[in-house]
Amino acid sequence: MPQLNPAPWFMILFFSWLVFLTVIPPKILAHKFPNEPSLTTAEKTKTKSWTWPWY
Structure with a gap:
């Protein structure tokens, strides 16, 4: 039996x-x-504060 x-x-x-x-x-x-991700810049985007009153 090999x-x-x-x-x-x-x-x-x-x-x-x-x-x-x-x-x-x-x-x-x-x-x-074909869809390799591009390099993003190191700058951070400034976010605006939330101005809704909670009281």
């Missing part, structure tokens, strides 16, 4: 994970997404 011999199956598992972790992520990360 399926009980772990030697070939372990190497298949190892090389498949090696491909998944080394080849595929750079290909996915190389895509440029």
